[in-house]
Amino acid sequence: MSLSQEDFPTVTDTVTQDAIDAYAELSGDHNPLHVDPEAAAASEFGGIIAHGPIALHSFFRAATEWLGVEALPPGSSVRVTYRAPTRPGDAVACELGSLDGDAVEAACVKQDGTTVVSVRAVLPTA
Secondary structure: OOOOHHHOOOOOEEEEHHHHHHHHHHHOOOOOHOOOOOHHOOOOOOOOOOOOOHHHHHHHHHHHHHHHHOOOOOOOOEEEEEEEOOOOOOOEEEEEEEEOOOEEEEEEEEEEOOEEEEEOOOOOOO
């Protein structure tokens, strides 16, 4: 399969408190930074922040759409660096930075241009 940067889809997810609460239930991560507005407001973040994987979701949606699959193929590897908090109301879009064979570099960027997650992935396509 031959993939090109031009074919990489634009995928944007808007973060909601409902999604954060659902992720907390699913993962068991009920850290007050995610689910307690008063505790989060008193933190260094000044309010609720989303779990990291929520900000990463736009990458997985874009990558699977680009590859035409429901899940990343066997042998895929994904390395992430969380760079900034994501909050309810943020719109996070995945942007492809570079493509070299099966190696992909991308960024999940919120509406103000802040990169919230950097991604390096190997996505075998053969």
